[in-house]
Every structure is written in structure tokens, then in C-alpha cells.
Amino acid sequence: MRAGVLFSGGKDSTLAALLLDGFYDVTLVHAGFGVGEAADHARETADAIGFAFDDATLDDAVAEEAVERMAEDGFPRNGIQTVHEAALEAVAGAGYDAVADGTRRDDRVPTVSRARAQALEERHGVDYLSPLAGFGRGAVDRLVDEQLEVEEGPAVELAKGDYEAELRELVREHGGDELAAEVFPDHVQTRVTGRR
Amino acid sequence: MRAGVLFSGGKDSTLAALLLDGFYDVTLVHAGFGVGEAADHARETADAIGFAFDDATLDDAVAEEAVERMAEDGFPRNGIQTVHEAALEAVAGAGYDAVADGTRRDDRVPTVSRARAQALEERHGVDYLSPLAGFGRGAVDRLVDEQLEVEEGPAVELAKGDYEAELRELVREHGGDELAAEVFPDHVQTRVTGRR
Numbered sequence: 001m002r003a004g005v006l007f008s009g010g011k012d013s014t015l016a017a018l019l020l021d022g023f024y025d026v027t028l029v030h031a032g033f034g035v036g037e038a039a040d041h042a043r044e045t046a047d048a049i050g051f052a053f054d055d056a057t058l059d060d061a062v063a064e065e066a067v068e069r070m071a072e073d074g075f076p077r078n079g080i081q082t083v084h085e086a087a088l089e090a091v092a093g094a095g096y097d098a099v100a101d102g103t104r105r106d107d108r109v110p111t112v113s114r115a116r117a118q119a120l121e122e123r124h125g126v127d128y129l130s131p132l133a134g135f136g137r138g139a140v141d142r143l144v145d146e147q148l149e150v151e152e153g154p155a156v157e158l159a160k161g162d163y164e165a166e167l168r169e170l171v172r173e174h175g176g177d178e179l180a181a182e183v184f185p186d187h188v189q190t191r192v193t194g195r196r
Numbered sequence: 197m198r199a200g201v202l203f204s205g206g207k208d209s210t211l212a213a214l215l216l217d218g219f220y221d222v223t224l225v226h227a228g229f230g231v232g233e234a235a236d237h238a239r240e241t242a243d244a245i246g247f248a249f250d251d252a253t254l255d256d257a258v259a260e261e262a263v264e265r266m267a268e269d270g271f272p273r274n275g276i277q278t279v280h281e282a283a284l285e286a287v288a289g290a291g292y293d294a295v296a297d298g299t300r301r302d303d304r305v306p307t308v309s310r311a312r313a314q315a316l317e318e319r320h321g322v323d324y325l326s327p328l329a330g331f332g333r334g335a336v337d338r339l340v341d342e343q344l345e346v347e348e349g350p351a352v353e354l355a356k357g358d359y360e361a362e363l364r365e366l367v368r369e370h371g372g373d374e375l376a377a378e379v380f381p382d383h384v385q386t387r388v389t390g391r392r
Contacts, residue, residue, distance in 0.1 A: 001338065001342070018219075019215060019219070019327075022218075023214075023215070023339060023342075023343070097338075098335065103330075105310055105313065105329070106310070106314075114301060114302070117301070117332065118302075118332065121332060121334065127331075127332060127334055127335035127338070128332065128335075129330055129331055129335055130329075130330030131215075131327075131330050131331075132330065133301070133326075133329040133330030134299075134325055134326030134327050134328065134329030134330060135323075135325055135327075136313065136314065136317060136323060136324065138317065138323055139294060139323035139324075139325055142197065142293075142323070143219060146197070146219075147219070
């Protein structure tokens with residue numbers, strides 16, 4: 001069975017892929033808007049951990065909706081949720097038997113409710129998998145320590161393939177540096193560089 | 197890291213163990229009341245699929261509470277939930293780094309809410325893992341077909357190690373054959389006999 005795993009190059013989506021490996025033929029899929037080099041960074045990480053890679057370009061209308069929402073809110077949560085839902089739809093419609101993501105039990109965003117998962121499955125005839133849904137923050141941290149090599153740095157500098165990198169640039173284009181700094185206050189991010 | 201996986205010999209707890217294998221040093225733990233041969237059946241299945249095995253005997257007071265509840269309800273759901281919670285407590289207190297079960301995304305019983313999971317983790321200093329929490333019914337069925345050899349039969353005849361086998365006998369002792377048949381109407385059950 002083929003699984004497309006939504007992939008940012010971060011710890012959670014990497015760990016989700018490792019949990020499915022051996023049960024599914026896993027392809028890591030970067031979904032984004034073609035802004036900057038996010039997809040390239042995700043591809044590099046996929047190569048480093050030895051998985052097949054693909055990318056999916058989401059509709060510009062999704063970016064616009066997310067950016068407007070974040071500019072209005074002043075925080076990223078709802079905009080990121082919008083993008084994640086669009087990314088799931090894109091990968092679910094791309095011919096895989098299953099679409100997966102790295103959402104964890106203790107995550108607040110993005111979230112995929114059981115009802116939304118079942119609707120996605122019925123609409124596209126795929127299975128939706130969230131391999132980390134049954135793992136809390138502590139368990140994920142301990143597994144990452146054992147399984148992965150990670151690099152840490154300020155989010156604005158760390159070259160990564162997550163939604164934030166692209167959305168920060170789109171918000172900057174929309175409302176300038178000040179709005180970008182308001183919506184995405186700088187914080188420490190991590191990026192996977194390999195397997196232990 | 198050592199994980200104790202609550203184990204009945206059924207498909208879900210077996211699949212949960214397979215998903216954790218390679219990430220944890222897995223021991224399959226049968227929790228029950230020492231009624232009949234439930235623990236022996238679970239041990240046979242654990243041997244057949246190549247995992248370490250242990251058993252935990254739960255307090256008689258738990259059995260009494262569950263049986264009284266089921267006799268009153270006329271259905272097993274709340275009684276099984278009571279036993280599952282006691283089983284999690286027992287394994288969480290047995291020295292493992294993590295305690296796991298086979299609860300699935302689409303299950304109605306037993307369920308472990310995020311709040312209950314976090315409380316269990318804090319109380320015992322362990323991680324609680326539900327590896328199938330991010331897998332729906334269809335995905336679990338497809339993984340079982342690919343990974344496991346299973347045997348099917350009427351629940352009353354199939355020698356298995358789940359809560360139902362023991363609780364049915366305890367309900368029968370409490371209220372006779374009629375009550376046992378009311379609480380546990382016969383249905384088709386499956387038991388894992390090996391890996392593919």
C-alpha cells in the first residue's frame with residue numbers, strides 16, 4: 001500500500017514516516033506554494049533520511065485565504081489550519097492508498113477531528129493516518145532523541161520546508177516586516193538532518 | 197525504552213505491538229482476573245508472534261464493580277471501560293517506560309481521552325501510547341490483512357485472552373446463563389494465530 005506523508009522536514013512528520021515505514025510504501029510529500037526554497041529543503045531532508053519524495057503545489061487562493069486570515073487574527077493558528085486542510089485534500093487526491101501527517105495527540109494546530117478524517121476518507125477513497133495521534137509530547141520527544149539527528153536555530157534563519165517559512169514570506173509581502181513579526185514572533189525551530 | 201502493551205491476543209493489540217516494535221523493547225501484558233485460561237491463550241499468541249509476555253492480575257474489586265455494572269446495564273460497554281482503566285493503571289505502575297493499548301480512532305469502547313492519558317502519565321511517570329489512535333477502521337483492517345494470520349469463530353467458542361472471555365464467565369457466575377447471553381450476545385470474534 002502506498003502512503004503519501006505530508007512532510008516539512010521537521011521532527012513530527014519525520015517520525016510519522018518512520019512509524020509507517022515497513023507497513024506502507026512511504027513517499028514524503030511537501031505541500032506548499034512554491035515560495036522560496038521550502039520544497040528544496042524538504043527534499044534534502046527526505047534524501048538524508050532515505051525516503052522517496054514528491055511535492056504538491058497548492059492553489060494560490062488557499063495562500064490568499066490563509067494570509068488574510070492571519071493578518072486579521074494577528075496569529076497564525078487558523079491560517080495554518082486552512083493550509084493543512086488544503087494539503088491533506090491535495091495529497092488525498094493524488095492516487096495514494098493512504099494520506100498521513102505528523103499531527104500529535106497534544107497538538108493544538110493543525111488538528112484533524114475524527115469527523116473530518118472520516119469525511120476525507122469517504123470523499124477520496126483513501127485512509128487518513130495520523131501515526132502520532134496516540135503519542136504525547138513527552139513520548140515524541142523521547143523517540144526523536146533516540147531516532148533522529150536534529151539541528152536547532154531561530155525559525156527565521158533555519159532553512160526548513162514547513163508552512164511557516166512560506167507563510168511568513170507571504171504575510172511579509174502582504175503587510176510588511178512588522179505584520180510578519182507580529183504573526184510569527186521569532187522562536188526556536190528544529191530541522192531533521194538525519195537518522196541516528 | 198521498555199513498553200508494556202496491553203494484550204488480548206486480538207488483532208488490535210497485536211497490530212499496536214507491531215507498530216511499536218523497533219522503537220520500544222515491547223512486552224505484551226495480559227491483564228485479567230485469573231478466570232479460565234484467558235492468560236494462557238494470550239501467552240500462546242504472544243509466543244506465536246515472537247514477543248515477550250507478562251501477565252497482570254487485577255483486583256477482585258475491579259471485577260465485582262464491572263460485573264455489577266454490566267448486570268445493571270444489560271450491555272458490556274461501561275464494565276469493559278472500568279476493566280481497561282484498571283488494566284492501564286496496573287501496567288503503568290509495573291516499571292515500564294511506556295504503557296500502550298490497541299484502542300483505535302473509531303472505537304467506542306474502551307476509550308482513553310487526552311485528559312485521562314495525561315493524568316495517567318503524570319501519576320506514574322510513564323508515557324501512554326495508543327499507536328492505533330490515528331488509524332481508522334478501514335486502515336486497521338487492511339493492515340491486519342497484510343500483516344497477520346487470524347482465525348475467526350463465535351466469541352463463546354474462540355479461545356482468546358480478551359476481557360470479554362473472563363467477564364462473560366464472571367457475569368454467568370453472578371447471574372446465570374441468561375444474563376451472560378444478554379450482556380454478551382454471541383458474535384463473531386477473531387484471534388491472531390501468527391504473522392504473515
